[in-house]
Amino acid sequence: MQLLSYIIQQTQLSSKSVENTISLLNEDATIPFISRYRKEMTGNLDEVQIGDIVKFKETFEALEKRKLGVLKALKEQNILTTELEKKVNATRNLISLEDLYLPFKKKRKTKAETARLQGLEPLAKMMMSQRINDLEHTASKYTSKEVATIDDALEGARFIIAEWINERTDIRNNIRRELERYATISSKVIKAKSEEEKAQKFKDYFDWSEALSRIPSHRFLAILRAENEGFIRVKIEIDTERALQKMEERIIRTQNECTPQIELAIKDAYKRLLYPSLSNERLSLAKENADEDAITVFSKNLKQLLLGPPLGEKRILAIDPGFRSGCKIVCLNEQGGLEHNETIFPHSPQNKTIEAIKKISSLVEAHKIEAIAIGNGTASRETEQLVKKIEFKHSVDVFVVSEAGASIYSASKIARDEFPNFDVTVRGSVSIGRRLQDPLAELVKIDAKSIGVGQYQHDVDQTKLKKSLDTTVESCVNTIGVNINTASESLLSYVSGIGPKLAENIVNYRNENGSFTSRNAIKKVPRLGGKAYEQAAGFLRIKKGENPLDDSGVHPESYVLVDKMAKDNNIKVSEFIGNKELIQKINLKNYITETIGLPTLEDIIKELEKPGLDPRAKAKVFSFDKNIKTIADLRIGQLLPGIVNNITNFGCFVDVGIKESGLIHVSNLSDTFVKDVSAIVNLQQQIIAKVIEVDVVRKRIQLALMK
Secondary structure: OOHHHHHHHHHOOOHHHHHHHHHHHHOOOOHHHHHHHOHHHHOOOOHHHHHHHHHHHHHHHHHHHHHHHHHHHHHHOOOOOHHHHHHHHHOOOHHHHHHHHHHHOOOOOOHHHHHHHOOOHHHHHHHHHOOOOOHHHHHHOOOOOOOOOHHHHHHHHHHHHHHHHHHOHHHHHHHHHHHHHHOEEEEEEOHHHOOOHHHHHHHHHOEEEEEOOOOOHHHHHHHHHHHHOOOEEEEEEOOHHHHHHHHHHHHOOOOOOHHHHHHHHHHHHHHHHHHHHHHHHHHHHHHHHHHHHHHHHHHHHHHHHHOOOOOOOOOEEEEEOOOOOOEEEEEEOOOOOEEEEEEEOOOOOOOOHHHHHHHHHHHHHHOOOOEEEEEOOOOHHHHHHHHHHOOOOOOOEEEEEOOOOHHHHHOOHHHHHHOOOOOHHHHHHHHHHHHHHOHHHHHOOOOHHHHOOOOOOOOOOHHHHHHHHHHHHHHHHHHHOEEOOOOOHHHHOOOOOOHHHHHHHHHHHHHHHOOOOOOHHHHHOOOOOHHHHHHHHHHEEOOOOOOHHHHOOOOHHHHHHHHHHHHHOOOOHHHHOOOHHHHOOOOHHHHOOOOOOHHHHHHHHHHHHOOOOOOOOOOOOOOOOOOOOOHHHOOOOOEEEEEEEEEEOOEEEEEOOOOOOEEEEHHHOOOOOOOOHHHOOOOOOEEEEEEEEEEOOOOEEEEEEOO
16 A cells, blocks of 8 residues: 555545645644645645644654665565565554564563474374374374373473464454453552552552443543552453453364364464463553553643733743742843842741832832743642732732742753843742733743643653644644744754754844845855755744734735735735735635635735734733632632633642632533533633532542633
């Protein structure tokens, strides 16, 4: 099967769309660029569809690479026939390929191999023919110095037969089907560990059993984590008697003296070879599926977090709250530049509250502060209440901002390079303030895994997780667009076609030569060639540049077309942009070319109507219930304002202003069945939740979403 037909079969997309997308990918075009600026070539495929093509392309290429490895190994053993080569090339997946290769695979010394060296393979063949009338007499002919007795000869022959059975594709597939349909996963506590404090969070799985095919991904990963940490033992089981019976039906053709021996060989093959291998295979597949679910959840959450509402270019006073160590304050200008920092001690044990109020008040006036950002960690509620008591001379909004990952950033090389003369506490406060200004621009500096908006992210395949999260960040960055004159290296590195090295070159060039005045000037950056420019230009913004189109999502390759539209209407491009009434009257069909069709023209019109529009909502002020300070203050039936701070397949977690987040189980999100939690709530969404259960000892809060 060829790559094109394979992907079409997997995706059900049109041949032309897949073929053109593959061609663009082979030219190193990125997913954001293809989906945004090559719609005519792909048939208007979106990022998800293009991502599927990428995934299946990689799967196909991995299969083809393995086929070459298998063919090479068979050739080196001088056992590659034309028929075998055809079978290898005809395989559609890695499992089938490995099954085909199994009989020819070089093995470590096995019981069957030892028996062959003892000359017992002819006996095994006769036994498998099931035509021997006097088995004992026949077996006696194969006794020797190494094979002392008839029983030894029969046992050796059974080892060989067991290996043959293990190598039969039909037998393996039959057991796979049994495992897929009927396997159960069960767990039992290791008694010596049951009383340990860490074990208690896995208490639900001390005696658990469930169909493997129906277990939710989060529960499966939790069970595997409990096993890895040594608290439980996990087993995968199917009906052994049923499996053996099905094997016997396929192998035993008649009843004679050979039958009991073959039955023993079947049991041996199943217990020693088939079941251990195939149950592990099934467990691995279940783990892959669970990983995929968890990674999907993490990527969805990350996207929502990155595209969270920005406050914009405002002057911010940011506070990283604390008790004993005090509250670290920084003042930031509109671009996030650090203007001032110091520490106040309004809480115990120092209790310098009045001094702290005076200091915050004076800093707000001196630095013309427009908003205050308070980290949501230790002493957050106390600091928020303190700040809200202050009567400022002008309106100042107060926001509580997630600190997740701020400590990771503050100790990173990126932070050290940005603020070499300041310690981690100052850097952390700066990060909190900048997150309020623009979550996307700040959070891209942090390893996405450290942001903590997923389920069991440390238990899943880390390579796949990183790839998915990087793709998500890239998509978000290019969806919003980047101001090339203010963006950090971290942000620029996610722009289509740029990457870390070119991002560094852009910043260095900007520092040496000043701001870019046009997109065309970007070409002067060292090592930024035509291909990189083509991929990146449409996603880079030039504010107040020479050409007003440089601050839009219109790609430079379409500038001539926009010029023609303006000229046809006897108006300058600068006057044309934003003239919604005139733009809507344009007959797009008049501007269709061989390479530009209606999809691209419609995108251009949207950009011309609102050039450089940020699609994100604006940040809104939010207040927790000031009477709720600890979990002990909660009462069943209370209605609480909260912010969704994590989404999983089984529900969402809600910050209600205390240390512990509450869980709204999927069953408490709606009166109807909920298939996708993200369809009901979004990350950072402000909601009202009802307290339905409080477990102070286990520090668990159950909530229900109020409409």
